[in-house]
Amino acid sequence: MTTRLTIRRPDDWHLHLRDGAMLQAVLPESARHFARAIIMPNLVPPVVTSGDAAAYRDRILAARPDGADFTPLMTLYLTEETDPEDVAAAHASGLISAVKLYPAGATTNSASGVRDFDRVRPVLERMAEIGLPLCVHGEVTDPEIDIFDREAVFIDRVLDPIRRATPGLRVVMEHLTTSDGVDYVREGGADIAATITTHHLVINRNHLLVGGIRPHYYCLPVAKRESHRQALRAAAMAGPGRFFLGTDSAPHPDTAKETACGCAGCFTATNTLSILAEVFEQNGALNRLEAFTSLNGPDFYRLPRNEETVTLEKAAPVDYPAKIDAGGETVTVFDPGMPLHWRVAQ
Numbered sequence: 001m002t003t004r005l006t007i008r009r010p011d012d013w014h015l016h017l018r019d020g021a022m023l024q025a026v027l028p029e030s031a032r033h034f035a036r037a038i039i040m041p042n043l044v045p046p047v048v049t050s051g052d053a054a055a056y057r058d059r060i061l062a063a064r065p066d067g068a069d070f071t072p073l074m075t076l077y078l079t080e081e082t083d084p085e086d087v088a089a090a091h092a093s094g095l096i097s098a099v100k101l102y103p104a105g106a107t108t109n110s111a112s113g114v115r116d117f118d119r120v121r122p123v124l125e126r127m128a129e130i131g132l133p134l135c136v137h138g139e140v141t142d143p144e145i146d147i148f149d150r151e152a153v154f155i156d157r158v159l160d161p162i163r164r165a166t167p168g169l170r171v172v173m174e175h176l177t178t179s180d181g182v183d184y185v186r187e188g189g190a191d192i193a194a195t196i197t198t199h200h201l202v203i204n205r206n207h208l209l210v211g212g213i214r215p216h217y218y219c220l221p222v223a224k225r226e227s228h229r230q231a232l233r234a235a236a237m238a239g240p241g242r243f244f245l246g247t248d249s250a251p252h253p254d255t256a257k258e259t260a261c262g263c264a265g266c267f268t269a270t271n272t273l274s275i276l277a278e279v280f281e282q283n284g285a286l287n288r289l290e291a292f293t294s295l296n297g298p299d300f301y302r303l304p305r306n307e308e309t310v311t312l313e314k315a316a317p318v319d320y321p322a323k324i325d326a327g328g329e330t331v332t333v334f335d336p337g338m339p340l341h342w343r344v345a346q
């Protein structure tokens with residue numbers, strides 16, 4: 001039985017760090033294990049211009065714990081006013097690694113997102129020319145569409161038309177939740193990839209709703225039925241390819257989750273690697289963990305793989321805090337509902 005596993009140091013290709021006291025609280029949780037992360041721009045107000053991204057990057061760097069070796073990879077929040085030249089310059093200078101598309105109203109802090117996709121066409125064309133990836137929150141917002149169908153409908157109505165109209169555009173479907181999405185990415189060729197979260201490998205919609213409503217399992221896109229979770233596991237555990245880890249670790253104060261209208265997001269930064277090792281082991285796929293956490297992501301983003309390694313050790317169940325403190329509030333750490341046995345060796 002394997003009890004030690006050494007892999008290249010992981011990266012997180014979808015992370016929410018927020019700002020201010022929350023940034024201070026959650027950054028150490030990611031910097032402990034991850035070398036780099038794609039930083040989501042959905043602050044209030046959002047990170048829209050290269051100036052915003054440079055300032056946010058400086059705040060993240062200033063918040064790093066002493067000695068932490070962690071590089072934030074910045075993104076811009078695509079709006080109907082985004083200037084293609086600002087995007088191209090931010091890419092050329094190395095400031096940004098991607099642009100993020102939120103359909104307006106699809107998720108937390110997405111009010112400034114895109115309503116009319118024709119209006120962002122010049123930006124998408126410029127991105128295709130320079131090879132800059134577009135990260136996509138892939139859900140339609142049409143009130144007629146059932147929340148559990150919103151990812152699959154987005155692929156047909158929005159994503160596929162955009163990709164056909166913009167040859168060469170490189171796309172990352174973020175936080176994939178359906179077998180429809182897995183199939184689309186698998187068959188979509190070299191210009192499309194997907195991130196998969198830790199929590200969507202663990203929970204299905206029963207975990208969210210059976211026996212009482214669990215606000216800390218509510219995220220967007222919402223967890224789907226079990227067959228979709230199985231498809232996500234198969235994609236994550238397929239080895240080399242275009243599926244990779246984006247935790248979508250999304251901290252919210254408990255007061256905003258445990259309320260009559262709780263907001264969306266699971267906070268997994270603290271125990272993500274322990275959970276991933278456990279679920280890969282459950283499926284007999286520990287030897288594929290490194291591709292998912294540390295190889296496929298940098299390969300798609302055309303960045304070097306990390307040279308450092310981390311060693312995971314299996315032993316007695318791992319202790320991790322149920323909550324972390326964040327500026328007078330608490331943030332609940334995702335509960336995988338099972339004991340975890342793998343820890344990162346110091």
Ligand SMILES: NC(=O)N[C@@H](CC(=O)O)C(=O)O
Pocket residue numbers: 016042107108109137218219220221248250251264265266
């Ligand atoms: N995933 C979530 O449920 N929430 C994210 C937004 C997002 O990634 O869609 C957040 O910012 O809280």
Ligand SMILES: [Zn+2]
Pocket residue numbers: 107137174175220221
């Ligand atoms: Zn999202």
Ligand SMILES: [Zn+2]
Pocket residue numbers: 014016040248250
């Ligand atoms: Zn997210």
